[in-house]
Amino acid sequence: MWNKGDRVSVLDEAINGQVIAVNGTDVTIETEDGFMMKFGSHELVKLHNDSNLMDTIRRINVEEIIKEKTIPAPRSFVKERKEKKEVGVPEFDLHIEKLVPNKRGMSNYDILTLQADTAKRHIEFAIRNRIPKIVFIHGVGEGVLKAELDFLLGRYDNVVFQDANYQKYGLGATEVYFKQNTK
Missing domain, CATH: 2.30.30 (SH3 type barrels.)
Structure with missing residues (x-):
C-alpha cells in the first residue's frame, strides 16, 4: 500500500x-x-x-x-426548404396574452372579438401592401379561434388558407396566401 x-x-x-x-x-x-x-x-x-x-x-x-x-440544440432531421428570393413570412400570434397586457375582466366573447379584429386588421394590411403570405398562430385549444379565423378568411376573395407547416408550428397555425392581381 x-x-x-x-x-x-x-x-x-x-x-x-x-x-x-x-x-x-x-x-x-x-x-x-x-x-x-x-x-x-x-x-x-x-x-x-x-x-x-x-x-x-x-x-x-x-x-x-x-x-x-451547454445543452446541444435539438437537431431537425428535415430542413424546411426556402427559395432564394423568399423573405421571412410575417407571423401574427393571436393568443390573448400577446395582444393585451392583462385579460382580467374580459369575457370569452370580448377575447374572441379582439382576436378576430386583430386578424382582420392584419389581413387587410397584407392585402393593401401586397404581402403574398402571412401566418396566424392561434394555438390548438378547443378550435373556437381557428373556426372564427376560417370563417373570417372565407369572406375574402383571392385568399387561400391552409394549416401551416406542422414541423414548425404543430397544429396551432394557419398559412394565408393572397392572390395578387397583376394589373
Missing part, C-alpha cells in the same frame, strides 16, 4: 512528509522539517501531486466545462 517516496499526511496532526521505509504496518516518514517519525499505516493518507489548491485551479479548463454544460 505504501511505497518508498510517497508523499503522505498524518491524520489528526498537521504533519506532511515522504515515506522512507515500510515495515509491515509501520511506516517511517521524513517530515518536511527533516524529522524521522514512525506511524501506523492507518494513521496516514497519501498525498497526490495536486495537493496545492492553486495548481489544481490552474489546471481546470473553464472552456471545456462550459462546453460540457
Whole structure:
C-alpha cells in the first residue's frame, strides 16, 4: 500500500512528509522539517501531486466545462426548404396574452372579438401592401379561434388558407396566401 517516496499526511496532526521505509504496518516518514517519525499505516493518507489548491485551479479548463454544460440544440432531421428570393413570412400570434397586457375582466366573447379584429386588421394590411403570405398562430385549444379565423378568411376573395407547416408550428397555425392581381 505504501511505497518508498510517497508523499503522505498524518491524520489528526498537521504533519506532511515522504515515506522512507515500510515495515509491515509501520511506516517511517521524513517530515518536511527533516524529522524521522514512525506511524501506523492507518494513521496516514497519501498525498497526490495536486495537493496545492492553486495548481489544481490552474489546471481546470473553464472552456471545456462550459462546453460540457451547454445543452446541444435539438437537431431537425428535415430542413424546411426556402427559395432564394423568399423573405421571412410575417407571423401574427393571436393568443390573448400577446395582444393585451392583462385579460382580467374580459369575457370569452370580448377575447374572441379582439382576436378576430386583430386578424382582420392584419389581413387587410397584407392585402393593401401586397404581402403574398402571412401566418396566424392561434394555438390548438378547443378550435373556437381557428373556426372564427376560417370563417373570417372565407369572406375574402383571392385568399387561400391552409394549416401551416406542422414541423414548425404543430397544429396551432394557419398559412394565408393572397392572390395578387397583376394589373
